[in-house]
Amino acid sequence: MTDEIAENWSWVEGVESRARSYARRFPVEFSHGQGSELITADGRRFIDLLAGAGVQALGHAHPRILAAIADEQAPIISSLDLTTSAKVRFLQTFLGVLPKSLEGDAKVHFCGPTGSDGVEAACKLARRVTGRRGLFTFYGSYHGMSQGALSLTASRDARRAGLDARMDVTFCPFPYPFRGKGAWSDPEAAIDLALAHVETLLEDDHSGTDIPAAMIIEAVQGEGGSIVAPPRFLRGLRALCDRFGILLILDEIQAGMGRSGRWWALEHADINPDMMVVSKAVGGGIPMALLVYRKEYDVWEPGDHIGTFRGQHLAFVAGRAVLEEMQESNLVDRVAQMGSRLTQRLQSLVDRYDMAGEARGVGLLQGLELVGRPGLTASEASRTVQARLFERGVVIERGGRDGATLRFLPPLTIPETTLDQAVDLLEQELARL
Numbered sequence: 311m312t313d314e315i316a317e318n319w320s321w322v323e324g325v326e327s328r329a330r331s332y333a334r335r336f337p338v339e340f341s342h343g344q345g346s347e348l349i350t351a352d353g354r355r356f357i358d359l360l361a362g363a364g365v366q367a368l369g370h371a372h373p374r375i376l377a378a379i380a381d382e383q384a385p386i387i388s389s390l391d392l393t394t395s396a397k398v399r400f401l402q403t404f405l406g407v408l409p410k411s412l413e414g415d416a417k418v419h420f421c422g423p424t425g426s427d428g429v430e431a432a433c434k435l436a437r438r439v440t441g442r443r444g445l446f447t448f449y450g451s452y453h454g455m456s457q458g459a460l461s462l463t464a465s466r467d468a469r470r471a472g473l474d475a476r477m478d479v480t481f482c483p484f485p486y487p488f489r490g491k492g493a494w495s496d497p498e499a500a501i502d503l504a505l506a507h508v509e510t511l512l513e514d515d516h517s518g519t520d521i522p523a524a525m526i527i528e529a530v531q532g533e534g535g536s537i538v539a540p541p542r543f544l545r546g547l548r549a550l551c552d553r554f555g556i557l558l559i560l561d562e563i564q565a566g567m568g569r570s571g572r573w574w575a576l577e578h579a580d581i582n583p584d585m586m587v588v589s590k591a592v593g594g595g596i597p598m599a600l601l602v603y604r605k606e607y608d609v610w611e612p613g614d615h616i617g618t619f620r621g622q623h624l625a626f627v628a629g630r631a632v633l634e635e636m637q638e639s640n641l642v643d644r645v646a647q648m649g650s651r652l653t654q655r656l657q658s659l660v661d662r663y664d665m666a667g668e669a670r671g672v673g674l675l676q677g678l679e680l681v682g683r684p685g686l687t688a689s690e691a692s693r694t695v696q697a698r699l700f701e702r703g704v705v706i707e708r709g710g711r712d713g714a715t716l717r718f719l720p721p722l723t724i725p726e727t728t729l730d731q732a733v734d735l736l737e738q739e740l741a742r743l
């Protein structure tokens with residue numbers, strides 16, 4: 311690092327909020343990105359396995375996105391919820407990739423530009439539709455940082471940081487056999503137990519829990535540590551929702567848009583959502599969040615969930631470019647193939663290194679959970695590996711319980727050789743541990 315760059319980094323540290331997080335783990339000054347690489351102001355190249363927390367589906371500086379942004383003549387950069395030509399074109403393309411069960415039956419609500427606001431909108435609408443207040447969410451879930459979304463987020467640290475206006479939320483178990491106690495450590499038993507738990511809450515009129523308006527779930531938990539919801543579990547929840555008149559909201563903010571190797575992660579379980587929240591990759595790197603729901607639930611009054619930044623031209627054109635590029639290049643199929651390969655490679659690490667506890671995930675949303683050994687906790691181990699990988703040119707994030715899971719969330723376009731190189735480096739670091 312040159313003196314000037316080091317000074318810049320310290321200067322930003324001095325003026326930016328202490329809440330910033332990624333910058334602490336990756337303390338350099340990035341100047342640009344290219345495909346699957348982030349490049350620093352002094353020319354160091356990093357393999358990017360974080361991709362803006364899953365935003366950069368096509369990698370950095372994809373020519374099609376740059377061209378889409380540059381092409382437009384005199385755009386209306388910000389248009390509230392007015393109808394604009396860019397919005398029309400985006401919507402036409404977006405409707406074409408929705409799950410089959412929503413085809414021809416979907417309404418799209420443009421939310422404020424973060425995923426959290428999409429989650430807020432989903433909860434508000436579910437309450438309005440059902441006339442009930444409660445919401446069920448799941449252990450390990452991450453739904454965002456605004457008060458409503460944070461109420462649904464499981465991490466104690468995140469909640470401790472400032473959850474004052476709790477919603478009426480019940481946390482239910484999500485099968486996670488790797489850390490399961492007793493019968494919960496058996497994958498099939500964990501599904502039975504988790505479903506029985508929810509069923510009992512609903513069925514037992516002395517459970518102390520009212521029938522909720524909705525359940526919200528990630529079909530693959532991202533921040534929770536790349537944990538896939540077993541299809542049988544999701545189907546069981548769907549059946550319970552049907553039986554008790556509860557809406558099922560799929561949070562596809564991280565796992566959607568092809569990342570799981572299907573367009574939508576819920577498609578692995580073949581379930582029909584009542585609502586879906588979409589954000590991150592859908593705007594091609596420009597903020598955008600969408601709530602998609604069945605037409606029968608469109609009970610908003612005009613103005614019921616509004617906000618200034620809900621008509622961002624650049625997000626419409628960049629988002630449409632991403633969707634078209636993904637369709638034309640069959641990117642989702644490629645993600646499925648790359649994902650199988652990554653699963654095999656991570657599994658082989660589990661087979662060979664004691665500290666590699668479990669390889670999990672699907673598509674390009676995967677993780678390797680480390681375990682501790684005497685004198686080194688799982689959390690310390692993953693932090694050490696993360697720091698060493700960074701020294702060697704890899705940006706990788708940790709997540710899940712104790713931050714013990716090293717998370718693979720690269721651009722969906724990452725070349726096989728680049729991904730291999732990153733796993734090779736990870737293997738070397740595990741060997742060193």
Ligand SMILES: Cc1ncc(COP(=O)(O)O)c(C=O)c1O
Pocket residue numbers: 363423424425426427429452453454455528532533561562563564565589590
């Ligand atoms: C599954 C899921 N839901 C909601 C959110 C919140 O989105 P945002 O950070 O844009 O508010 C995230 C962000 O990581 C997420 O992964």
